[in-house]
Amino acid sequence: MLFRSVLILLLLIFSVSGGSTVADAAEECNFFAGSWVVDESYPLYTAASCPFVEHEFSCVKNGRPDLGYTKYRWQPLDCDLTRFDGKLFLEKFRGKSILFVGDSLSRNQWQSLTCMLHSTVPNTPYTLTRVGDVSTFTFTEYEVKVMLERNVFLVDVVKEEIGRVLKLDTINGGSAKLWEGIDFLIFNTWHWWNRRGPSQPWDYIQIGKEVLKDMDRMVAFEKALTTWGRWVDLNIDPRKSKVFFQGISPSHYNGTLWGEPRAKSCAGQREPVAGSIYPGGLPPVVAVLKATLSKIKKSIHLLDVTELSLLRKDGHPSNFGLGGRIGLDCSHWCLAGVPDTWNLIFYNLII
Numbered sequence: 001m002l003f004r005s006v007l008i009l010l011l012l013i014f015s016v017s018g019g020s021t022v023a024d025a026a027e028e029c030n031f032f033a034g035s036w037v038v039d040e041s042y043p044l045y046t047a048a049s050c051p052f053v054e055h056e057f058s059c060v061k062n063g064r065p066d067l068g069y070t071k072y073r074w075q076p077l078d079c080d081l082t083r084f085d086g087k088l089f090l091e092k093f094r095g096k097s098i099l100f101v102g103d104s105l106s107r108n109q110w111q112s113l114t115c116m117l118h119s120t121v122p123n124t125p126y127t128l129t130r131v132g133d134v135s136t137f138t139f140t141e142y143e144v145k146v147m148l149e150r151n152v153f154l155v156d157v158v159k160e161e162i163g164r165v166l167k168l169d170t171i172n173g174g175s176a177k178l179w180e181g182i183d184f185l186i187f188n189t190w191h192w193w194n195r196r197g198p199s200q201p202w203d204y205i206q207i208g209k210e211v212l213k214d215m216d217r218m219v220a221f222e223k224a225l226t227t228w229g230r231w232v233d234l235n236i237d238p239r240k241s242k243v244f245f246q247g248i249s250p251s252h253y254n255g256t257l258w259g260e261p262r263a264k265s266c267a268g269q270r271e272p273v274a275g276s277i278y279p280g281g282l283p284p285v286v287a288v289l290k291a292t293l294s295k296i297k298k299s300i301h302l303l304d305v306t307e308l309s310l311l312r313k314d315g316h317p318s319n320f321g322l323g324g325r326i327g328l329d330c331s332h333w334c335l336a337g338v339p340d341t342w343n344l345i346f347y348n349l350i351i
């Protein structure tokens with residue numbers, strides 16, 4: 001009798017929390033554990049088939065001589081990923097909206113998705129507009145919008161008399177109009193939390209009534225993410241919107257972490273790390289992120305791309321990005337490249 005009640009209770013719990021295709025797909029296989037294999041059918045698009053790749057990600061156009069890094073496909077350990085079909089995506093999600101919110105790594109993934117879609121349906125018309133912090137790529141025949149909002153902290157930065165105040169407790173001054181009603185939301189924040197000096201875009205940090213000159217950045221990140229989670233819990237209707245977190249995109253500025261102590265950056269790296277495990281381990285922020293996400297009541301799907309991206313020390317623009325020869329970018333990713341895999345996994349989770 002007791003056993004039966006427990007069973008019924010369990011069934012109830014599962015029928016309430018389950019039922020979404022995202023959960024089903026994720027339960028079948030861990031897409032995020034695997035290794036990189038050479039696939040001559042890659043890349044998924046080129047500079048010619050995606051003419052709007054932005055300068056900072058267009059490594060080939062910027063003169064990167066090696067192309068081997070474009071030829072890797074992510075192979076999960078326990079299953080295969082379905083190949084990306086842009087036409088199927090647009091048909092299935094006709095009339096729907098996808099919004100990336102975050103820093104330039106969101107822009108990296110947003111660009112990748114628009115390229116993946118455009119290059120599989122090159123003849124379908126599109127418009128690309130930018131108003132303030134929001135860029136919108138629309139596939140007009142399908143009424144599918146793939147959007148990007150630049151918003152590096154997710155919580156507010158407000159200009160006040162004392163200066164710019166980073167407010168760990170508030171989001172969009174309490175009204176996140178743009179985010180409401182979007183079908184797929186993919187959030188990201190992390191890289192800007194460690195900025196100091198002239199590129200730090202705030203002067204004070206506020207929690208509740210307390211205004212501080214600075215604080216432990218990991219703690220600040222955790223508090224902001226908790227505030228964001230509260231927003232999700234209060235405002236997201238799971239029947240309408242699916243919420244994803246983009247995960248921590250790793251940088252490669254220390255070769256010791258991949259067993260090459262003389263390498264001071266990703267420059268000259270032409271191959272991924274072999275196997276499934278990055279020797280240097282995960283950045284500590286990943287554990288903080290996972291612990292914080294686990295406290296949010298509404299379902300949030302983490303695109304847990306850190307380990308698979310850590311293996312791709314060869315995937316960054318290095319001297320073929322924004323700064324050109326004198327620049328050194330081991331944080332963003334060349335396109336075509338690693339973010340295509342983030343999107344391929346996103347596709348496999350929702351299709």
Ligand SMILES: *[C@@H]1O[C@H](CO)[C@@H](O)[C@H](O)[C@H]1NC(C)=O
Pocket residue numbers: 254255256257
């Ligand atoms: C690189 O990583 C190793 C191992 O964690 C560490 O000991 C070293 O200080 C790091 N080097 C730099 C320049 O950060």
